Amino acid sequence: MSPTFDALEIRAPLEREAALMAALPRQVAQAQAQASAFTELLSGVKAADISTRAALAQLPVTRKHELLARQQAQRSVGGNPFGGFSAIGFGASMPRVFASPGTIYEPEGAQRDYWRMARAIYAAGFRRGELIHNCFSYHFVPAGSMMETGAHALGCTVFAGGTGQTEQQVQAMAELQPAGYIGTPSFLKIILEKATEMGVTLPSVTKAMFGGEAFPPSLRDWYLAHGIDGYQCYATADLGLIAYETPAREGLVLDEGVIVEIVRPGTGDPVPDGEVGELVVTTLNPDYPLIRFGTGDLSAVLPGACPTGRTNTRIKGWMGRADQTTKVRGMFVHPGQVDTIVKRFPEVIKARLVVSGEMANDSMILKIETLNGSLDGLQARISEAIRDVTKLRGDVEFQIAGSLPNDGKVIEDARSYK
Numbered sequence: 001m002s003p004t005f006d007a008l009e010i011r012a013p014l015e016r017e018a019a020l021m022a023a024l025p026r027q028v029a030q031a032q033a034q035a036s037a038f039t040e041l042l043s044g045v046k047a048a049d050i051s052t053r054a055a056l057a058q059l060p061v062t063r064k065h066e067l068l069a070r071q072q073a074q075r076s077v078g079g080n081p082f083g084g085f086s087a088i089g090f091g092a093s094m095p096r097v098f099a100s101p102g103t104i105y106e107p108e109g110a111q112r113d114y115w116r117m118a119r120a121i122y123a124a125g126f127r128r129g130e131l132i133h134n135c136f137s138y139h140f141v142p143a144g145s146m147m148e149t150g151a152h153a154l155g156c157t158v159f160a161g162g163t164g165q166t167e168q169q170v171q172a173m174a175e176l177q178p179a180g181y182i183g184t185p186s187f188l189k190i191i192l193e194k195a196t197e198m199g200v201t202l203p204s205v206t207k208a209m210f211g212g213e214a215f216p217p218s219l220r221d222w223y224l225a226h227g228i229d230g231y232q233c234y235a236t237a238d239l240g241l242i243a244y245e246t247p248a249r250e251g252l253v254l255d256e257g258v259i260v261e262i263v264r265p266g267t268g269d270p271v272p273d274g275e276v277g278e279l280v281v282t283t284l285n286p287d288y289p290l291i292r293f294g295t296g297d298l299s300a301v302l303p304g305a306c307p308t309g310r311t312n313t314r315i316k317g318w319m320g321r322a323d324q325t326t327k328v329r330g331m332f333v334h335p336g337q338v339d340t341i342v343k344r345f346p347e348v349i350k351a352r353l354v355v356s357g358e359m360a361n362d363s364m365i366l367k368i369e370t371l372n373g374s375l376d377g378l379q380a381r382i383s384e385a386i387r388d389v390t391k392l393r394g395d396v397e398f399q400i401a402g403s404l405p406n407d408g409k410v411i412e413d414a415r416s417y418k
């Protein structure tokens with residue numbers, strides 16, 4: 001049996017990149033023509049010109065709070081409930097609608113494996129003809145449907161366990177003997193502990209695919225000790241599958257249906273491979289054609305290819321949140337403001353704003369790495385720029401090149417909240 005879901009996973013990297021860049025202008029054109037939000041956001045853009053990553057990087061990033069704001073604005077006047085981001089409307093082309101906190105409404109299209117989850121489920125060890133116990137929620141949020149449609153595309157049967165009712169979950173697992181579990185790692189642990197309490201064994205559950213929560217090595221090892229081989233995936237309600245874990249357990253491999261960039265938080269500027277930044281995703285889904293959608297999650301590219309033979313780019317997985325907006329002396333300071341300051345000075349190669357102090361005695365220090373050369377007057381000019389951009393006073397501290405942490409933080413809140 002093939003170790004990979006399909007031949008797309010083992011394409012030569014240059015072949016994959018050529019295919020993605022050929023699909024990109026078509027997706028931009030689809031967004032402009034069928035999704036009114038992008039008609040406005042990409043006004044003046046010639047879709048045919050967006051055929052390279054450099055060209056893509058010039059387009060605006062749309063972040064979740066902006067999508068929500070457009071949805072709320074249009075809903076308030078009886079307009080499009082999706083804020084103009086969906087290319088399909090109610091009816092046969094949109095079998096279901098889901099809601100995420102905000103409230104953000106997400107469409108589900110009619111195409112097979114709409115969320116592209118079959119690839120991740122396969123990588124976690126599930127195969128055609130097996131029964132999967134799905135404990136993601138089927139209520140309001142799309143997680144349950146995301147996994148179920150992927151499992152169906154793989155040729156699996158699904159028990160719609162959903163959330164809660166732990167004793168009934170144990171009973172169903174004991175009687176139906178599923179091959180494995182899909183859901184959050186914490187809920188499976190609760191089910192297994194309840195089974196032990198009830199004196200019930202669940203020998204059939206030997207594999208699992210997890211999402212929605214962190215899956216640290218300590219928890220992975222706990223499951224292995226209990227006879228369950230668990231893998232994680234990274235997906236969102238807006239984009240579907242973004243990346244998935246493989247048996248190599250070396251980061252997460254990017255899905256074949258997305259174009260992923262990692263940018264400096266608060267900006268749309270791609271960072272060098274290996275540097276931590278915000279994941280920005282362009283989906284090739286024509287029904288919901290999100291172009292440069294900011295996930296708000298931090299990650300970094302891993303070097304090299306996956307030992308399983310999959311050739312797509314790997315990322316480290318979820319490394320925190322990119323939104324580092326901080327309130328200082330009653331004023332909000334945003335990562336984008338730090339970027340504005342840095343771009344005024346070509347001598348600066350990296351910066352990190354550290355906020356410290358207690359209560360009303362906040363202080364700001366902009367720590368910067370600079371290119372070699374004269375620093376005469378630079379400190380004073382940067383201090384002036386800090387005040388001009390943030391309307392707050394801040395000190396400037398020079399750092400040795402390469403000394404600032406590679407953790408994606410542009411703003412560090414080091415204040416004491418005791």
